[in-house]
Amino acid sequence: MRNRPIPGSSGHVRAMTLLGAPVLHTPCEPVVDFGPELERLVEDMFATMYAANGVGLAANQVGVGLRVFVYDCPDDEEVRHLGHLVNPRLVEADGEVVRGAEGCLSLPGLEAPTPRFDRAVVEGVRVDGTPVRVEGTGFFARCLQHETDHLEGGVYADRVTGWRKSRLLRAVRKEPWGDRAEVLQDR
Template sequence: MRHGSIPGAHGRVRPLTLLGDPVLHARCEDVTDFGPELARLVEDMFATMYAAQGVGLAANQVGERLKVFVYDCPDDDDVRHLGHVVNPRLVETDGIVLRGPEGCLSLPGLEAGTERYDEAVVEGFTVTGEPITVRGTGFFARCLQHECDHLEGLVYADRVTGWRRRRLMHQVTRASWHRAGSLT
């Protein structure tokens, strides 16, 4: 990312990976090269997230099996959180567990009540390899947990159970973006 520029301003919007693509259910690999290719990927991810009107995006959602995510997400007090994390580790979840509506750019137009902790702490690195710690509460904590799940090969639908899961899967099969027979 260029210093002082708007994240994604120099990025390329990439096609989103949709539910049913095996890359979404594969564990991502650690980033080992903190060079210009990683910086380009992060720029592209911001551009893609903004184009899709999302609040977070993991690398496997643009077809890259690398542990990196970007976010531009408010918390419950409407404080904006903007950044990226390379090789993130969800090191703490705390507070109460809340079931709230959750969506995903890889399941466009759908959402389901998903249980998440209302506090989360993620440790990782910046695109230049500097260590960072990101703390979130409320909706932002949900976002951090959601993106960390992606990098472990999970989508929020994997956390939904019972009638909520049955309803969501029914909606997936009826979605215009769903390819028949593509669900695993």
């Protein structure tokens, strides 16, 4: 087995895109150019995710409107899942719907109980074009659904309803970037 560098170890931390930025609320474009620029993007995304103490990060969260996300996320049995997906598609989401605490690096410091299926399957390719199928359960399934939502132009707050959404909107308005709360109200 060859030694591989730790993902993100040669990457640069990019600025995080916050709620309200148009790129965060627009469906991402498929990747068509595979090569050094894509590899650099993935490496930078890992570095950015780790610097922000996240478990997943979509390209539009660093201002790039491409269908790419990275993850380093445990499941409910504390098994670590580490990787990236290019042009991912959520092909299955089933099982029980669990309303669990969910946060987002683009809504820093906030979280809300968000309903998600406890099993998810995502298919896509790696940076070299190799096909991949990733299956997750529990918290990792939540991560897979969360990141694919980003690539469709959504944030977890779009899935929050009722009084929970009202409470989240009040918390957003208290943040320095809270003037962007109207984005959530329109969805």
